[in-house]
Amino acid sequence: MPAPLDLPGPAGAPAPAGLPVRAGLGLKPAHFRDILETRPALGFFEIHAENYLVAGGPFHHYLSEIGQHYPLSVHGVGLSIGGEGPLDAAHLDRLAALLDRYQPAAFSEHLAWSSHGCAFLNDLLPLPYDRATLDRVCQHIDVVQHRLNRRMLLENPATYVEFAASTLSETEFIGEVVRRTGCGLLLDVNNVYVSCTNHGRDPYAYLDALPLAAVGEIHLAGFAEDVDAAGDRLLIDNHGSPVAEAVWDLYRYALAGSGPVATLIERDHDVPALAVLLAEAGRADGALAAAAAPRRAA
Amino acid sequence: MSAQAAFAAALVDPALPCPPGLLAWNGSDPARRFAVYRNNVVVSLIDALADGFPVVQALVGDQFFRAMARRYVVDRPPASAVMAEYGDDFADFIAGFAPAAGLPYLADLARLERCRVTACHAADAAAIDPAQLAAALADPATLPDLRLALHPALRVLASDYAIVALWAAHQGVGALAEVHPGRPESALVLRYGLDVEVIGITAAAAAFVASLAAGYCLGQAMAAAGAHEAAFDPTAILATLIAKGAVCTVCTASARHPQGEHHD
Numbered sequence: 001m002p003a004p005l006d007l008p009g010p011a012g013a014p015a016p017a018g019l020p021v022r023a024g025l026g027l028k029p030a031h032f033r034d035i036l037e038t039r040p041a042l043g044f045f046e047i048h049a050e051n052y053l054v055a056g057g058p059f060h061h062y063l064s065e066i067g068q069h070y071p072l073s074v075h076g077v078g079l080s081i082g083g084e085g086p087l088d089a090a091h092l093d094r095l096a097a098l099l100d101r102y103q104p105a106a107f108s109e110h111l112a113w114s115s116h117g118c119a120f121l122n123d124l125l126p127l128p129y130d131r132a133t134l135d136r137v138c139q140h141i142d143v144v145q146h147r148l149n150r151r152m153l154l155e156n157p158a159t160y161v162e163f164a165a166s167t168l169s170e171t172e173f174i175g176e177v178v179r180r181t182g183c184g185l186l187l188d189v190n191n192v193y194v195s196c197t198n199h200g201r202d203p204y205a206y207l208d209a210l211p212l213a214a215v216g217e218i219h220l221a222g223f224a225e226d227v228d229a230a231g232d233r234l235l236i237d238n239h240g241s242p243v244a245e246a247v248w249d250l251y252r253y254a255l256a257g258s259g260p261v262a263t264l265i266e267r268d269h270d271v272p273a274l275a276v277l278l279a280e281a282g283r284a285d286g287a288l289a290a291a292a293a294p295r296r297a298a
Numbered sequence: 299m300s301a302q303a304a305f306a307a308a309l310v311d312p313a314l315p316c317p318p319g320l321l322a323w324n325g326s327d328p329a330r331r332f333a334v335y336r337n338n339v340v341v342s343l344i345d346a347l348a349d350g351f352p353v354v355q356a357l358v359g360d361q362f363f364r365a366m367a368r369r370y371v372v373d374r375p376p377a378s379a380v381m382a383e384y385g386d387d388f389a390d391f392i393a394g395f396a397p398a399a400g401l402p403y404l405a406d407l408a409r410l411e412r413c414r415v416t417a418c419h420a421a422d423a424a425a426i427d428p429a430q431l432a433a434a435l436a437d438p439a440t441l442p443d444l445r446l447a448l449h450p451a452l453r454v455l456a457s458d459y460a461i462v463a464l465w466a467a468h469q470g471v472g473a474l475a476e477v478h479p480g481r482p483e484s485a486l487v488l489r490y491g492l493d494v495e496v497i498g499i500t501a502a503a504a505a506f507v508a509s510l511a512a513g514y515c516l517g518q519a520m521a522a523a524g525a526h527e528a529a530f531d532p533t534a535i536l537a538t539l540i541a542k543g544a545v546c547t548v549c550t551a552s553a554r555h556p557q558g559e560h561h562d
Contacts, residue, residue, distance in 0.1 A: 053380045054419035057451070058492040061422075078379020084302045091379060116306035119375040122346070123338040125305065128319075160331040161320040165301075198331075200323035226334070230326035236334060 019044050019073055019105045019217055019262035021292075023284035026266050031274045032062040039069060040278050043285075044105065046073040046264050053094045063102065072104040073217065073264070075186075078120065081140045081154075082113035082127040092147050099148055106217055106262070108153035108186040109144070111137065111174065128163035129173040141181040153186040153216045154178070158194040158223075158237030170195070171209035184216035187258065189251045190243065190266075194223050194235040203250055212257035220251060220284060221266035240269035242280060248287070255291035263288060308332070309339045310372050343371040346381045347388060351411045353468045354392070354404060366395055382419050385412060403459030403479045410461045410496065413453040413487040417494045420451035425543035434548045435536075442517025446510050447547040448539070451489035454499075454508045458482050462498035490542045497542075502527035503535040 022043025027035075035045075045066055052059055063072075076095060079087065099107060112124035127133050145152055156174060168176070178185060187210070196203035222241030228234040243251075243265065255261070263284045265277055299307070301319065308314040320328035344367040348355055355363040370391045376384040389408035398404050434444060455461065460481045467474040484504035486497040499507070502523040509519035516532075523530040539545050 050379045050381065054382050055450070056422035057419045057489065059419065061492055080379075084300055088379075094380075113302060114379065116302050118377050119306065119310075120377065120379045121306060121309060121339050122342045122376065122379075122381070123309075123335060125302075125309075125335060128301070160334045161322065161328050164319045164321055198323075228322060228324070228326045229330035230322070230324045232324050232326065234331065234334070 019071055021260045021262055021288060023281035023288065024070075024073065024262060024264045025274075025277050025281055026264065026268065027063070027066065028267075028271050029059070029062070030271060032058075032066070034274045036062070036065055036069075038274075040274065042070060042278065042281060043262060044071040044073055044264075046075050046266075049074050049076040049095055049098055049107075050078045052098055053091075067102055072102055073106040073108070073262075074099060074102065074104040076107070076109040077124070078114055079109050079144065080113045080115040081109055081144070082111060082125075082133070082137055083115055083140075084113070084136070085116075087140050087143055088115065092144065096148055099150070106153060107148060107150060108155055108217065110155045111157050111177070124157060126157065126159040126161055126163070128165040129168040129170060130165050131167065134168070134173060134176055138177055138180045141177065141183050145181065145183065151182060151184055151216075153184040155186040155188050155219065156191050156195075156210075158188070158191040158198075158235075160198055160234065160236075162199055169209070171206055175209070175211050178211050178214045183214075185211065185214045186217045186219060187212070187215045187254060187261075188219040188221070189254055190219065190221040190223060190247050191237060192254075193244070193247050193250055194237045197233055197235050198228075200232075204253060207250070207254050207257060212254065215254075215258040215261050218251065218254065218258075218261055218263040219266050220247060220263060220280075223247075238269060239266050243283075248283070251284075252287055252291070255287060260288045260292045309336055310375060312336065340368060340371055343376065343384070344368055346376075346384055347371070350385050350415045351388065351408055353411055353465055354408050356468050357401065357404060357407065357464070358398065362397075366392070366398065369395070382415060385415070388412065403457070403461065403464065406455070406457040406459050406461050407464060409457075410455055410465055410485055410487070413455055413485070414494045414496065417451040417453055417487050417489050420449075420489065423449050423546045425449070426545050426547055428540065431540065431545060431548055434550070440550050442515065442520070443550050444516045445513065445549050446516070446539075446545050447549075448507070448511050449488060449544045449546055451487075451494075452507070452511060452544050453487040454484065454504050454511060455487065456482075456484040456501055456504045456508075461485055462496060465496055466498075486538070488542050488544050495542070497538065499535060499538075500527065502530045503532075506530065506532055506535060507539070 020043045024044035027045040027047050110124050114121055192203050192206055196206050220243045221239045222243055224236040224238045226234040226236055265280045304317045308317045316329035316332040322328050344364050347367045389405045392398055392408050393405035460477050460479050460483045462483045462485050463477040466472050467477055484499050484501050486499045488495055505526050506519045506523035509522040
């Protein structure tokens with residue numbers, strides 16, 4: 001059992017302010033200048049940490065400028081929290097330096113692994129949900145939260161296979177990680193829809209089984225359609241299209257459980273003009289406002 | 299072999315079977331689902347290389363480039379999660395890639411493109427105050443012992459091929475058909491403002507800048523350039539370096555050794 005954490009929070013030093021309860025966008029180099037010239041009304045920008053683990057140059061220049069006008073969220077994609085081996089201490093040090101430099105309102109990573117031995121595989125790979133994996137993931141999250149001296153948010157995965165070795169459901173596994181480590185949840189609603197479709201589950205029941213009170217941020221994205229060997233739908237989490245209607249429905253349901261929470265529109269492929277993404281962010285803002293409004297009697 | 303070792307090995311080697319212990323809810327063959335991961339890993343890494351080597355890709359065509367990059371990805375997967383660091387030895391790989399032997403300049407073009415990526419992300423450094431530099435350069439007696447610290451983003455690449463003209467033709471400068479690939483060219487790569495620039499320089503100037511960048515003083519850099527061009531005049535290249543903000547500090551050092559060899 002990992003040692004209890006003494007993280008900054010109500011009992012200790014003041015916690016970071018957290019992301020504003022508004023919609024945000026992933027920060028894309030193609031939009032750097034447009035953002036600074038037009039300063040769109042937006043809650044926050046999120047970066048992939050690994051894109052900014054470089055010494056200097058235009059990425060840091062623009063991030064520094066944009067960070068003066070918007071809260072930032074740092075989203076790691078390479079820490080391999082689910083990896084069998086120990087965490088990469090050098091990578092964690094570089095992350096710590098990045099967070100120190102930009103003081104983001106949130107830091108998140110994935111329930112997945114992406115490195116093995118000396119090789120980085122550049123994908124978010126799936127884990128069996130058993131006791132040994134649970135212990136290891138919790139231990140890694142403890143290390144991360146201590147080293148970064150902040151609470152992290154853990155993102156639920158999009159997966160394409162399940163493991164015969166699993167003894168817990170994904171929601172049981174995530175619930176136990178949150179309980180043991182005190183980390184928060186980055187609820188990726190698209191991942192919920194993708195994984196539940198891919199594994200024949202009810203996404204609404206999946207949400208009901210999660211500790212939604214721990215949600216500190218929500219991700220929305222688009223998926224691609226494929227089929228498996230039986231001809232059943234196999235959805236690919238590719239961040240290459242607008243958010244699907246089924247995911248918007250699921251998002252509103254999630255907000256009813258979590259309350260309004262900072263929401264990111266993720267788009268990593270076929271990135272359209274900033275205005276197109278701002279329109280999607282506006283739709284998320286509308287859903288957030290509706291979720292915050294007093295409920296009318298039935 | 300651990301479960302993740304078996305999973306990782308099968309990801310990059312399509313000859314290996316789908317790893318054991320995988321399930322699909324409908325009882326379908328998990329190999330079809332595992333193929334999604336295989337595709338994600340290999341395609342995302344090929345895409346990362348394509349981002350960093352657009353002119354190499356244009357020179358050989360998408361299909362050839364992706365087949366070559368696939369071999370590289372499988373043979374030499376990245377060691378770091380920072381994709382900007384991936385591809386340092388892609389040029390070496392290309393030099394040994396037999397199907398590309400018909401394009402002997404391809405490896406140096408890849409070296410040039412790699413220089414551009416590393417220059418883009420190199421550390422920031424302020425240019426020297428022009429008055430301070432002018433004062434240091436004013437006394438002919440101390441010139442040979444001057445050491446100029448160049449910007450961290452600066453790179454020099456000397457080639458037996460026309461790498462600058464080939465690269466420029468892909469930026470819309472000059473016609474590709476008029477480039478003579480076998481003409482030796484040298485490139486100065488630097489970051490000016492936020493933009494990475496590629497500047498064609500003589501072999502002597504390249505030797506001069508490379509010598510300065512290695513920490514040698516002006517006199518030694520002149521000697522290095524003189525091996526290429528007996529009457530080498532550094533005025534033009536120094537003016538370029540100064541105009542592009544590529545000189546960061548200057549000092550007079552009596553010891554004629556590269557900075558890296560000092561341990562005091």
